[in-house]
Amino acid sequence: MTDDAVESILKIHKKYKSQNKICGYAFLRAFPDGKVNGKKFDVDEKIGSYIDVRVNGDDTGADKAEVFKTHCLKEFPFPEYPNEKFLGEDLVWVRMAREYEMVHINRAIYVGNYLEGGLTNNRRKHNIASPIGCMHRAEEFMESDLKTRYRIKGGLQYIVYGRFAGVKVVDLIRKSKHKVLATVCTPGGLFLHSRWSKAQ
Secondary structure (H helix, E strand, O other): OOOOHHHHHHHHHHHHOOOOOEEEEEEEEEOOOOOEOOOOOOOOOEEEOHHHHHHOOOOOOOOOEEEEOHHHHHHOOOOOOOOOOOOOOHHHHHHHHOOOEEEEEEEEEEEOOOOOOOOHHHHHHHHHHOHHHHHHHHHHOOOOOOOHHHHHHHHHHHHHHHHHOOOOHHHHHHHOOOHHHHHHHHHHHHHHHHHHHHHO
């Protein structure tokens, strides 16, 4: 954390704490050399949901330093799946975004790098080892409030991780709220499942 991280959080919270539809604040992260991780927000202190600003705004490829109000995290707890140890946090961020907005601040309060053997650089491996949670995460990205390309990606991942979880394709389609999208994504999902299985 930067020396002024807590001060920056408290300052922005004082400004926005009375707005009940705001669940938290997204600050920037930076590398040790000072370079911003990813890109800055197009507008400083931009108010919008995680879906509108980060996903549909095509800014999902880099980590940010999120600070959430406790009651909002309690309202949207992280789901737990037996024998699974990994789950992308954006499953919760997307669910929360359908009820709340965030303030996006162009100030880095978190400085860090990535380990070669860390979660970020080995995400697919961890996803495959926790396929049910990843399948449910993919379902959230198939919803109609996301851009088409993210919905298609979600559909592919739904099939891929569903198969890694041992669920039959016919059951994946039957259980999906987005049967047409799941059906369309089945050939590509099965191809990816085969390819990733061989790479294990």
